[in-house]
Structures are given as structure tokens and as C-alpha cells.
Amino acid sequence: MKVTFPHMGTIDSLLSDLFTRLEIDFLVPPKTSTKTISLGARYAPEFACFPLKVNIGNLIEGLDLGADTVAMVGGLGPCRFGFYAEVQNRVLRDIGYDFEMIVLEPPAIGMKIFLERCRRLAPKKSLWQIFQAVRIGWKKAVAVDEVEKRVLQTRAFERKKGDTTRAHRRALKVLSEAVTAEEIRSAREEALAIIDSVERREQDSLRVGIVGEFYILLEPFVNFGIEEYLGNEGIYLERSVYLTDWLNPGGKKPVFGTTREKIHHAAEPYLAHFVGGEGQDTIGHIVEWAREGFDGIIHFLPFTCMPEIIAKSIFPKIDRELDIPILSLVIDEQTGRAGVITRLEAFIDLMRNKRKKRLVAS
Numbered sequence: 235m236k237v238t239f240p241h242m243g244t245i246d247s248l249l250s251d252l253f254t255r256l257e258i259d260f261l262v263p264p265k266t267s268t269k270t271i272s273l274g275a276r277y278a279p280e281f282a283c284f285p286l287k288v289n290i291g292n293l294i295e296g297l298d299l300g301a302d303t304v305a306m307v308g309g310l311g312p313c314r315f316g317f318y319a320e321v322q323n324r325v326l327r328d329i330g331y332d333f334e335m336i337v338l339e340p341p342a343i344g345m346k347i348f349l350e351r352c353r354r355l356a357p358k359k360s361l362w363q364i365f366q367a368v369r370i371g372w373k374k375a376v377a378v379d380e381v382e383k384r385v386l387q388t389r390a391f392e393r394k395k396g397d398t399t400r401a402h403r404r405a406l407k408v409l410s411e412a413v414t415a416e417e418i419r420s421a422r423e424e425a426l427a428i429i430d431s432v433e434r435r436e437q438d439s440l441r442v443g444i445v446g447e448f449y450i451l452l453e454p455f456v457n458f459g460i461e462e463y464l465g466n467e468g469i470y471l472e473r474s475v476y477l478t479d480w481l482n483p484g485g486k487k488p489v490f491g492t493t494r495e496k497i498h499h500a501a502e503p504y505l506a507h508f509v510g511g512e513g514q515d516t517i518g519h520i521v522e523w524a525r526e527g528f529d530g531i532i533h534f535l536p537f538t539c540m541p542e543i544i545a546k547s548i549f550p551k552i553d554r555e556l557d558i559p560i561l562s563l564v565i566d567e568q569t570g571r572a573g574v575i576t577r578l579e580a581f582i583d584l585m586r587n588k589r590k591k592r593l594v595a596s
Contacts, residue, residue, distance in 0.1 A: 242453055248375040252371045257356065305355065377422035389462070399462065443532070448480050472523065497515050497522065513545045563577065
């Protein structure tokens, strides 16, 4: 058995660590590229979610390199993500691939179910051994996301362009070498210290929140590395979700530092019920950031994403009542970086002018 899986943000770090602990033979597919997207778009249903197309491209590349098993995460609620594994299974078999598909249902469905699915990947390990591997690996995954969050908050103030990105690479290397729980604790502190050591300059930075569908937010290639671009423009960023926030079964967002209950409570005046995916979370985070005085919101969604389309329909009311500009960017295989950057440049100018008017008025 040689396992492959699709990319999504830091999930390759999480799964590589877990599979190594469980002595599972695995193959990380090539980083997502234009070739990946082209492959996925060629074989996926035309009106499928863009993330599904990218995932199929990832899996084709992994299977072509010799993998014979696919590990795929399951989903919850009224969102097509819950059907990804089945669609991927049919598409890949229709084009001639022979493999085993193992769906790792999210821990929120039940930890025992999750561990039993993991055991299909590691049949020689006991449930207790798998649980211990997951428990320790989870600590490293949270640390990786904490470092990423610190990077978003630091890049806007770096004195020398590129220092934060270089520090991020060094920090991830430190974390990758940690194995035991104690080593992970020590590596986390060292990694965060590396980011904090970046030489800074004081400046009045715009504060922007990034919300939307989790895959587009987490996967830099499909969002055109927008976080690095905005940071280099001197913009302080907060992102609504990190991988371990999304996977955490308890409703707490360990990296963002809040709970879904609090975010959903903030959303209630505008969207009082779960609509699938991150739809309700998107509204709640926008409301929270508007109350905190953020200058604007950037909203990412894949073309035809139902939960985010519902959220987007509420934005005009939020803007009127809370006076916060929101830019929605719809991403699919036809989207070009140049067009996205042009819209971002205009949005940055809008936020800066709005802040100047507010300062003059006060």
C-alpha cells in the first residue's frame, strides 16, 4: 500500500507526520500547479466546485507516481465537499485508475470512527497506538498553524521585504524535525521566536480580515499567494480559519483563538442557522472584525459555492449597518492573477481613502 492525498494548505505537513509515525508508506503529490488544475478541469464535471477539480488533479499526479491508495477527508452538512470522495472515486476509475479509496471522516462525527478509518491505513497498529500518533501529531499541526498566523501578523511590518517569508521557512524546518511532545513544545517556541525576530518598522497599517470557503483560503496556489502579496503591501491580516481550526472536533478554534459558538452568535442578526461549509462563520467573522474597527474584508469563494453565495447575499446589509467594505473574489480555473491583483489594488485604495475621510471627520 502506498498512500497519496490532495494538497490543502498545511495538510501535507500534518499527514506526512502522522503517516510517518504510523509507518505508512505514502507519497506526497507534486505541489499544485497549472498542470494540476488543467488535469482536474479536464476530467471533473464542468460545474463541479473548483477545489474538487484541483483535488482530482492532485490525485492523478499522485497515482501516476505510483500510489495505489487515496486518503481523502470527509465532510459535514449541506456542502458538496461531503461528496468529494465519491465523485473522485468515480472520475478516477472512469479514466482507468485502479486504487483503494479510504475516507477519513472528520473527528466531529466521532473519534472512534476516525481512528477506525485510520486503522485501515495502518492495520498493524492498535487503536491506542493510532490515537497516540494522532494526539502528538496534532500538537505539531497546531504549532505549524500558529506560526502561519504569526507570519500574517508580522509581514506588514517587516523592515526588509522577504524577511518574514525566509523566517517562515526556517521556522517550519525547526518544527519538521520535532518528534516527541516535548520536542514539539520546544520547537514551537523556537519557531515563533524566529518569526518574532524579524526586524520591524512602525507604520500605520490597514487591517484586513480574510474570510470565505476554507480550501480557497488555505491553498496558496489557488488564491494566488494573496496573503503574501497583501503583507508586502503593508497590510495587517487576520484569516478566519486555519487547518487545525477546521479539523478540530470540539468547536474551538485553537489557532484563531475563539469558538464557533461565539462566531455563530455574532452572525445571528444576519444569518441565524447553519448553511453548510463556512457560510455562517464567514458572516460571524465579518461582524466581529467590523466591531473591532477593521478597514475591510476580502472574501474568497469557488464558483458555484452555495454556502458562500448565501453569505455573499447578506454583505450589502452588513456594509450598510456596520460600514465595512467587502470585496468578494470568485475563483475557478479561468481566473487569472492579474485580474485579482487589479481588483485588490482598487480595494486597497478604497480602504485607504475611507480611513483618511474618517480621520478628517474626527
